[in-house]
Amino acid sequence: MARVYIYRKFERFWHWTQAILIFYLALTGFEIHGSYSFLGYEQAVKSHRVAAWMLLILIAFSIFWHFTTGEWRQYIPTFSKLKAQIRYYTVGIFKGENHPTRKSPKSKLNPLQALTYLGFKLVMAPMLIITGLIYMFYRTIDANNMVIISDIPLETIASIHTLGAYLIIMFAIVHVYMTTTGETPTSNIRAMITGYEDLETDDDSSKATDTK
Structure with a gap:
């Protein structure tokens, strides 16, 4: 085992800021949806x-x-050990078996993680962003109050946006659970705070330094 610098400063900033914003968007979004009342509808819309x-x-x-x-290469999934990774998370982890893949600065994600995060970036995030922008700019402010996209009902756009929100929440729940599957329940979280993680490495990998 060696202490390896694996998460760069911007990477950690981006990760935690994104998590906070997604959590806040979920809170304000469900208030806009009418699930509960805290800020008030108008303030929730502005904050959202x-x-x-x-x-x-x-x-x-x-x-x-x-x-x-x-x-970006971290998110290119490899399928050679995908089956072994799925078996590890469903069976092997509960039997104390060794992890089928090794983490390193050049390979931070196992095959299943890479595939999942790729889906997040290519499916879930675009679904929320595109529907959110369409909803926000559904009507343009002019003399005619013209509808930009008349072929797609606003209710449909809102439903797709809400579906994306539920998918993001499910992803977040699974993500939080998966952070507890490291060497210790808090080792992955600590690594995303400090940038350093204790890994089983070759000598060359243990010499990784802080590259901004």
């Missing part, structure tokens, strides 16, 4: 829009960061 724009800005910076650093 501000948080949505903040998330879009964060996503734009994260896309730029992923492509300029090459970190």
Whole structure:
């Protein structure tokens, strides 16, 4: 085992800021939906829009960061050990078996994680973003109050947006549970705070340094 610098500063900032914004968007979104009342409808709408724009800005910076650093390659799934990874999470982890894959700065995600996060980035997040923007700009402010997209009812857009919200919440619940499956229940969370994680590595991997 060696202490390895695995999560860079922006990566940690992006992760926690995104988590906070998604959580806040869920709270305000369900209040807008009428599930409960806390801020009040008008304030919830205003707060939801501000948080949505903040998330879009964060996503734009994260896309730029992923492509300029090459970190986008982390999300390319490999299927060679996918079956073994699924078996580990469903059976092996409860029997104390060894993890079928090894984590490193160049391979932070196991095959199942890479596939899941790719689905988050290509399906769930775009579903929420696109429907949210359409809902926000469904009507343009002009003399005619013209409907931009008349072929798609506003109720349908809202339903798809709500479905995306439920999928994101399910993803978050599973994600939080999976963070407890490291060497200790808190080791993965601690690594995302400090950037360092104790890993079984080769000598070369243990020499990883803080690259901003």
